[in-house]
Amino acid sequence: MTVHRFTDTDGVEWTYDDQDKIGDPSGMGTVFTGASPDGTPVAVKRVRLPYPSLSAERRRDREVQIGKLLVRTERSGNETSHLVLPLGYQFVGEDLYIVMPLADESLGHALKLGPFGLPTGVDIMRQVAVGLEQLAAVSIVHRDLKPDNVLRYGATWRITDFGLSKNLSEGTVTVSLAGWGTDPYTAPELWNNQPATPRSDLYALGVLAFEVFTGARPFPGPRGEYRRQHQQDPPPDLPDLPPRLARLTLRLLAKNPAERPQDARAVVEAIDAYALRLRPNQEALVDAALELEHARANGEAGDAVAMARAEQVKALRLLAATDLGNVLANAYDDVREALPDARIDRAALEILVGGLRIAFETSEPLHLSAIADPGSAVLTGVVRLVPADGPRQLGKVFAHLTYAPELDGRFRWDYTGAEPTDTDRRPLDDEAILTVVRTVLAAAARGGNTRPAPWRTGG
Known part of the structure; x- marks a missing residue:
């Protein structure tokens, strides 16, 4: 054990063990077990610049800015129950240290054991959607939603890691991080360097929901194939999922952002409506809507293929x-x-x-x-x-x-x-x-x- 100490910007001293890592290192950060002054276990994230650049510095600093905004949001009485808020932070040289509550596990780790049962899966999907709703309330787009960035604290699932997040209220004057993210969860429009929106996060939620319910991703790669799959391939069918949940998942995975649910609140409402019992005629209506959703997804994928093929023909003609x-x-x-x-x-x-x-x-x-x-x-x-x-x-x-x-x-x-x-x-x-x-x-x-x-x- 190698214990290190640092004092955050509020004068609180924290310790961490750099030999006791939690999870897999991210692109710029490594998380260690640590402790508060009274011995309460915490997680300490060390963010290092992989190389000196404005974008890397911006990503490092953005997590602090978003964290401060979320802390102010909580103190003003607004909901942050499904977001991981920092307990403290400090710069030590070029390294940034962020102290966070210690989670029980990540969703990524839990999924290694396979898919969740239907009630638990629905609960997870709803809680993550609530987290996105809370981010949207303060104009934040996460831009890197994935299972490793969803943590469980008891029975509560919370969204974490805001290094790639974007505060939409900042306008366009800040440094863009377009093109960053995690390939299996990146929305089709982001592969064309279009700006991220809350509906880009909803697409990632659709990938996450598919994974929670089936244990597999809708677009499995490998690397080098993700762009084509996200932009052109229809998502696989979900025959074992109740029609209302299958339809919601397909809507989240729509290639066209306009075809996805309006916002995270609409997703929460759709999940809450799933608990309502439907009459046979209503069930038949859902089945018809699901069939339409499948047709739309296949047609949308076909249009994407046609557009990609047209671009390929054009490029090939020129070459x-x-x-x-x-x-x-x-x-x-x-x-x-x-x-x-x-x-x-x-x-x-x-x-x-x-x-x-x-x-x-x-x-x-x-x-x-x-x-x-x-x-x-x-x-x-x-x-x-x-x-x-x-x-x-x-x-x-x-x-x-x-x-x-x-x-x-x-x-x-x-x-x-x-x-x-x-x-x-x-x-x-x-x-x-x-x-x-x-x-x-x-x-x-x-x-x-x-x-x-x-x-x-x-x-």
């Missing part, structure tokens, strides 16, 4: 066009060495040789031919001779292009001949460009198609 432009630019020097009169239009991805325009098409009708997930997308295009008159799309095709990932995941342009029987894909490199251009010129000469196509300036 494909850029890569093909680079291939043409690299090959152009070889073309010019052999044919000094050759010209290139980089914007249109066309080469002019002997009065003929050879187009490498990468926009329309470039299309997405397969896209199951990142890494399996395939884009296609063509090389055609632009006709002297008539629509460009009627020009003869001399090669088919494919933009697809290699084994290492990197995309590459390949080409095949124009004939359907030609399925031998070859890299579209400098030599390939020379081959394709030569094939076009030879075919044009054989077919008598030597009239120059209209040429735009700016090549």
Whole structure:
């Protein structure tokens, strides 16, 4: 045992044992067992800066500011019964020490034993919702609600750890901590760096409720998959949960914040209504509403997937066009060495040789031919001779292009001949460009198609 002492800002001396840690260290804090002057057990949290930065200092100091606000709230007679208030604090060098009441356990530790029974789970969900309601009453968004930040004191569950919390009454002048939090509990909108709101905390409450009732998270990861899962995947069904609770949990997990309950008070009211007995006709109404909620969740997830896919298509088009432009630019020097009169239009991805325009098409009708997930997308295009008159799309095709990932995941342009029987894909490199251009010129000469196509300036 190594006992340390410090005196807080109110002149109270506290002790703690730095060999007796409680729980797992957080990103910036470690909690130790300690004692008050009369020997009452307490928890002492030591917050250290992982590296000197304004955001890290802000996170360290914010816990003090929020703690002071909550203490003032309690002293003014307002409810803080489901929040963990500090007993004292002090800076020792760059380290911040926060003294808190010693909890019996965290919800995270309790969940290691599995899910809770229905009555206990409902009670926990309600108590955490009350804590969020008390935070909202003083304009606080927690921003890191998770089981490890919910502590049990006897029969009471309280929310703790306000290092990432935001006082909405401060406006936008303070340092933002956007993008921080815990991935399994981070609301879809926060992954896009949108500002946190009380409904972001309600989403985390939905994840927590799902975990309390089932023993598993709705979106299990692993790391690197959380963003896609939160933003695109529908939550799993809850067939073993009473319809009213299942519907409330699904509403909390809505992708769109506007589809979640209005506030924490509405969640408390919905949980209290669960205790009321319903007539058969009312139960049937709940079943219908739950079915609608499932349909909404699946439709919402489908919309999210469609939006993500559209963004992926857009990004892939741009990457494909850029890569093909680079291939043409690299090959152009070889073309010019052999044919000094050759010209290139980089914007249109066309080469002019002997009065003929050879187009490498990468926009329309470039299309997405397969896209199951990142890494399996395939884009296609063509090389055609632009006709002297008539629509460009009627020009003869001399090669088919494919933009697809290699084994290492990197995309590459390949080409095949124009004939359907030609399925031998070859890299579209400098030599390939020379081959394709030569094939076009030879075919044009054989077919008598030597009239120059209209040429735009700016090549």
